[in-house]
Amino acid sequence: MQRSCEICHQTKPAVKRPKTGQAICKPCFYNCIEEEVHYTIQSTNLFHRGETIAIGASGGKDSTVLIHLLHLLNQKYDYGLNLHLLAVDEGIKGYRDDSLEAVKRNQIKYSLPLTIVSYEELYGWSMDKIVGKIGLTNNCTYCGVFRRQALDKGAKMIGAEKIVTGHNADDIAETVLMNFLRGDHFRLGKCTEIITGEEGNMPRYKPLKYLYEKEIVLYAHFLKLDYFSTECVYSPNAYRGFAREFLKELEKVCPRAVLDIIHSGEMLDVNTNPPDKLTCQRCGGVSSNKLCKACLLLDKLNE
Numbered sequence: 001m002q003r004s005c006e007i008c009h010q011t012k013p014a015v016k017r018p019k020t021g022q023a024i025c026k027p028c029f030y031n032c033i034e035e036e037v038h039y040t041i042q043s044t045n046l047f048h049r050g051e052t053i054a055i056g057a058s059g060g061k062d063s064t065v066l067i068h069l070l071h072l073l074n075q076k077y078d079y080g081l082n083l084h085l086l087a088v089d090e091g092i093k094g095y096r097d098d099s100l101e102a103v104k105r106n107q108i109k110y111s112l113p114l115t116i117v118s119y120e121e122l123y124g125w126s127m128d129k130i131v132g133k134i135g136l137t138n139n140c141t142y143c144g145v146f147r148r149q150a151l152d153k154g155a156k157m158i159g160a161e162k163i164v165t166g167h168n169a170d171d172i173a174e175t176v177l178m179n180f181l182r183g184d185h186f187r188l189g190k191c192t193e194i195i196t197g198e199e200g201n202m203p204r205y206k207p208l209k210y211l212y213e214k215e216i217v218l219y220a221h222f223l224k225l226d227y228f229s230t231e232c233v234y235s236p237n238a239y240r241g242f243a244r245e246f247l248k249e250l251e252k253v254c255p256r257a258v259l260d261i262i263h264s265g266e267m268l269d270v271n272t273n274p275p276d277k278l279t280c281q282r283c284g285g286v287s288s289n290k291l292c293k294a295c296l297l298l299d300k301l302n303e
């Protein structure tokens, strides 16, 4: 490790940045992370003064760092945003109940309003009940589809213009790999965009899309942020797990690999014509068929 921080040349370095390999002190590390996210927000014109932003708050490290950074940058650079925490309670005992406690503590710490919507309330089914009925096959599909719609519904209740999520650079690079391996050209063309879901009525924004997961963990650890770090008790997404392992191996050899994969995805010119957009005849949500995926899955559960 260097004798002095490679940025300020004054204090002893405390960390070797996973993204750049620079040996830097803690204050310079914080500054790099904060300025990088500020740059991403400014250069992509992500927000506008007066907007209400629903922050998808799961209680995990990424969304906790997202809350911390947006709260800090909103004050420091006077973005003029109304920040609102939005948590979805999927109804998973021993997982989401604990992480929601972290969200509630952060609501108090940052003095931000919090809205919690639950699968039980919205659909009459918690994930615990769903797994009780269908077992551990396909349960992640239910959870993903319901969460997407629950976030939309919660954001509408709040009166938010947009939802921001804590997806980081590793998440996006993994998604590029997965879509490529699956030959899913529609998703491949879309998945690196900082704004997705504009074709629906509640777009998703990803201000952390260039932050490395390792740096998010370090930032949260150094600043002693309050988050919950256990994996979901139900089976993880095996396909994503494979892409994740591959990316981690690649990163050991070449730390830039994560960013390089994102940039490759950004440069791809693939057919991204969306399927025709319809309105679900039952719930009014966005759909590419007569009934949206959430309603179809609910029908299966209620059979």
Ligand SMILES: Nc1ncnc2c1ncn2[C@@H]1O[C@H](COP(=O)(O)OP(=O)(O)OP(=O)(O)O)[C@@H](O)[C@H]1O
Residues within 6 Å of the ligand: 055, 056, 057, 058, 059, 060, 061, 062, 063, 064, 086, 087, 088, 089, 090, 147, 164, 165, 166, 167, 171
């Ligand atoms: N139950 C939830 N309630 C609200 N937002 C959620 C929820 N689950 C996920 N999100 C949003 O989607 C993002 C990506 O979720 P994912 O399930 O990939 O978790 P993750 O990468 O472990 O993120 P985190 O560390 O924030 O939990 C989160 O950062 C958060 O913004």
